[in-house]
Amino acid sequence: MSALPALEKPLALLFVDIADSTMLYERIGNVTAATLTQRVLAHLRQLVTAHGGAVIKSLGDGLLGAFPAADDSVRAALAMMAAQEDYGLRLRIGIHHGPVIEGIGDLYGDACNVAARVQQIARPGEILATEALIGGLAPDLLALTKLLSNVAMKGKAIPIRVHQIRTTAEVDEAQDSTTLGYSAHTGANAMLTLHLSYRGQDILMSRALPRVTIGREESSGLRIASRQTSRQHAVIDFSRESFILTDHSTNGSFIRSGGSPPVVLRRDSTKLVGSGLIGFGAEVRDEGQDHVIAFRGELA
Structure with missing residues (x-):
C-alpha cells in the first residue's frame, strides 16, 4: 500500500542566527566563541519554548x-x-507564516524556504517578517511593524512584501526623528530620494522604497553581475531622513564621493552623501566596471 499523504498545517516559522559568527571566532578564539555560542543557543531555545x-x-x-x-x-x-x-553580540531573525509538512525532526514546504530567505536579508540586530505573518498580528504588535520593501525570491513569480519589527523604544525614537526631519524641510511634501544606476538598471529609493538589497544573488533588489561581489553583499536603508549603506561582505564596499578620500566599508555602515560611485567587492576606477554602481541623492 502506498503511504497516505502528509497533512499540511499553518505555522509561524522563526529562523534566528548569530550575526558575524566567523568574526566572533577570530576575535575571541575558538574555545571561548564555541562556549558563548552554545550558551546563547540554549537561551534562544528557552525563549522559543x-x-x-x-x-x-x-x-x-x-x-x-x-x-x-x-x-x-x-x-x-x-x-x-x-x-x-x-x-555582546547581535542576532538576525526572519519570520514567516505558512503551511508546512511535519517530518521527523524537521519541517518541509515552501514556507520554510521563505522564512530562511527573510532571515538571510535581515541586518544584524534586526527582525524581518513577511506580509503573511504581519497580517495575523494583534494590534499592539502590528503597531511595531514597518513596511520595508518587496523582495524578489528565487522560484517566486511575485515578490514577497517584507516588514521590519521594532521594539517600542525604536518606534518612539523613529516618530521623534520623523517629526524633527519634517520640521527641517521647507515643505511638508519634501522627500529625500536616492538614485541608483547600474548597467541600464535604475532604482529610485525613498520612503516608498526604503530598502534595497545588493549582491550577486538573483533575488537581490539590485543584482551585481561580478565575481568580486558577494551573493548577499550589502543593504541600503532609508532611515531617519538618510540613506545608510551596510556592508555584509568579505571583500568590502568601496565608496568614492566627490573629492573626498575613498571610504572602505567592511561589516559596517555609513551614510551616503551627495553623489558618487560604489564598488562592491573591489576599488572603484570608473562607472563602467561590472562591480560599480552610481548613486545620487537629492531633496525632491
Missing part, C-alpha cells in the same frame, strides 16, 4: 522555531533581541 513554540532543529550558529500563533513568534523574537546585549 517559553513563548509557546517548539525548537525544530539547530542550524550551525542558529535555530528554527515553530509557533502555532503568529503573535507568539513575534514576542519570542523581541525577547531574543532584548537578550542579545547580555552576550
Whole structure:
C-alpha cells in the first residue's frame, strides 16, 4: 500500500542566527566563541519554548522555531533581541507564516524556504517578517511593524512584501526623528530620494522604497553581475531622513564621493552623501566596471 499523504498545517516559522559568527571566532578564539555560542543557543531555545513554540532543529550558529500563533513568534523574537546585549553580540531573525509538512525532526514546504530567505536579508540586530505573518498580528504588535520593501525570491513569480519589527523604544525614537526631519524641510511634501544606476538598471529609493538589497544573488533588489561581489553583499536603508549603506561582505564596499578620500566599508555602515560611485567587492576606477554602481541623492 502506498503511504497516505502528509497533512499540511499553518505555522509561524522563526529562523534566528548569530550575526558575524566567523568574526566572533577570530576575535575571541575558538574555545571561548564555541562556549558563548552554545550558551546563547540554549537561551534562544528557552525563549522559543517559553513563548509557546517548539525548537525544530539547530542550524550551525542558529535555530528554527515553530509557533502555532503568529503573535507568539513575534514576542519570542523581541525577547531574543532584548537578550542579545547580555552576550555582546547581535542576532538576525526572519519570520514567516505558512503551511508546512511535519517530518521527523524537521519541517518541509515552501514556507520554510521563505522564512530562511527573510532571515538571510535581515541586518544584524534586526527582525524581518513577511506580509503573511504581519497580517495575523494583534494590534499592539502590528503597531511595531514597518513596511520595508518587496523582495524578489528565487522560484517566486511575485515578490514577497517584507516588514521590519521594532521594539517600542525604536518606534518612539523613529516618530521623534520623523517629526524633527519634517520640521527641517521647507515643505511638508519634501522627500529625500536616492538614485541608483547600474548597467541600464535604475532604482529610485525613498520612503516608498526604503530598502534595497545588493549582491550577486538573483533575488537581490539590485543584482551585481561580478565575481568580486558577494551573493548577499550589502543593504541600503532609508532611515531617519538618510540613506545608510551596510556592508555584509568579505571583500568590502568601496565608496568614492566627490573629492573626498575613498571610504572602505567592511561589516559596517555609513551614510551616503551627495553623489558618487560604489564598488562592491573591489576599488572603484570608473562607472563602467561590472562591480560599480552610481548613486545620487537629492531633496525632491
